Amino acid sequence: MEAMIEVNGLRKRFGQAVALDGMSFTVAPGQVTGFVGPNGAGKSTTMRVILGLDSVESGTALVGGKPYRSLRRPLNHVGALLDAGALQPSRSARNHLLWLAHSQGLGTRRVDEVIRLVGLEGAARRKAGGFSLGMRQRLGIAAALLGDPPVLMLDEPFNGLDPEGIVWMRGFMGSLAREGRAVLVSSHLMSELQDTAGHLVVVGRGKVVADTSVSELLAAASRGRVLLRTAARERAMTLLAQEGATVAATGPDMLTIAGLPAERIIEILSQGGVPFSEVSAHRATLEEAYMELTRDAVEFRAGTAERAAR
Numbered sequence: 001m002e003a004m005i006e007v008n009g010l011r012k013r014f015g016q017a018v019a020l021d022g023m024s025f026t027v028a029p030g031q032v033t034g035f036v037g038p039n040g041a042g043k044s045t046t047m048r049v050i051l052g053l054d055s056v057e058s059g060t061a062l063v064g065g066k067p068y069r070s071l072r073r074p075l076n077h078v079g080a081l082l083d084a085g086a087l088q089p090s091r092s093a094r095n096h097l098l099w100l101a102h103s104q105g106l107g108t109r110r111v112d113e114v115i116r117l118v119g120l121e122g123a124a125r126r127k128a129g130g131f132s133l134g135m136r137q138r139l140g141i142a143a144a145l146l147g148d149p150p151v152l153m154l155d156e157p158f159n160g161l162d163p164e165g166i167v168w169m170r171g172f173m174g175s176l177a178r179e180g181r182a183v184l185v186s187s188h189l190m191s192e193l194q195d196t197a198g199h200l201v202v203v204g205r206g207k208v209v210a211d212t213s214v215s216e217l218l219a220a221a222s223r224g225r226v227l228l229r230t231a232a233r234e235r236a237m238t239l240l241a242q243e244g245a246t247v248a249a250t251g252p253d254m255l256t257i258a259g260l261p262a263e264r265i266i267e268i269l270s271q272g273g274v275p276f277s278e279v280s281a282h283r284a285t286l287e288e289a290y291m292e293l294t295r296d297a298v299e300f301r302a303g304t305a306e307r308a309a310r
């Protein structure tokens with residue numbers, strides 16, 4: 001599969017602070033790629049570099065095989081939502097889009113099309129300054145779609161959305177990917193990308209920590225763990241730990257068990273007379289998989305903070 005975004009060895013400093021420290025990854029068409037990491041990990045800076053808005057000390061960033069600045073009609077190649085607040089408040093949403101479209105030689109018909117696509121028909125003639133953050137995000141996506149580009153980059157598009165908005169955004173990103181587009185979406189909350197991202201580029205401190213398909217990550221995080229529902233949590237924990245299992249209490253009547261197969265767990269509990277109402281294979285959430293993946297980095301950070309506080 002041809003990569004639509006190729007980032008290779010980006011390095012950038014802001015004064016003494018290292019923002020990018022050898023950032024390298026590719027983004028494939030036809031799926032949503034989550035770009036995830038804590039605040040300050042370098043996600044926005046990477047996106048700005050891809051769009052030619054920030055310079056780098058070394059490394060390259062290509063869109064469809066070319067540097068952004070060499071693209072003749074950039075809106076036809078890549079659409080981006082970087083800062084949903086960046087609009088002229090007194091202009092109507094439709095006029096904002098018309099202004100952008102005309103500056104790139106695009107027609108009025110496309111403006112009305114993208115307004116419909118993002119569901120802003122009812123609000124298109126209202127001043128964008130009065131829009132909620134959710135409506136601004138939709139307007140930003142409409143702008144990104146103007147040139148019908150094969151590549152989309154959305155920086156924190158879930159920010160400030162209500163649950164309904166989050167569901168809409170997930171579905172919309174999925175439909176853009178199914179049309180064959182490469183969709184790169186940054187977020188610092190892994191849970192937002194559940195059921196949406198097919199691939200993940202996890203970053204920390206300016207470089208890639210993990211580059212993996214979501215299905216592989218979830219399978220690795222779920223592997224071999226068993227979920228047990230029991231009203232006798234403490235007794236079950238003691239018995240299973242004695243048999244060598246690693247047991248974690250994950251709810252008032254729930255345990256997550258590693259190190260023993262389900263059949264053996266049932267045997268041990270039955271022999272010990274411990275009642276239970278459910279035994280099933282554990283399916284990790286994206287959030288859990290992410291926590292596991294970044295646990296070492298977090299421990300290291302906590303240690304550093306402690307040392308700094310002394």
Ligand SMILES: Nc1ncnc2c1ncn2[C@@H]1O[C@H](COP(=O)(O)OP(=O)(O)OP(=O)(O)O)[C@@H](O)[C@H]1O
Nearest residue numbers: 014017018019038039040041042043044045046188
């Ligand atoms: N214009 C700037 N001037 C100085 N430092 C900057 C600037 N932009 C980014 N940085 C620094 O570069 C690092 C990477 O920031 P960046 O915004 O790319 O991270 P991020 O992963 O997008 O984080 P967030 O989720 O908070 O947006 C941070 O340490 C940040 O403080």
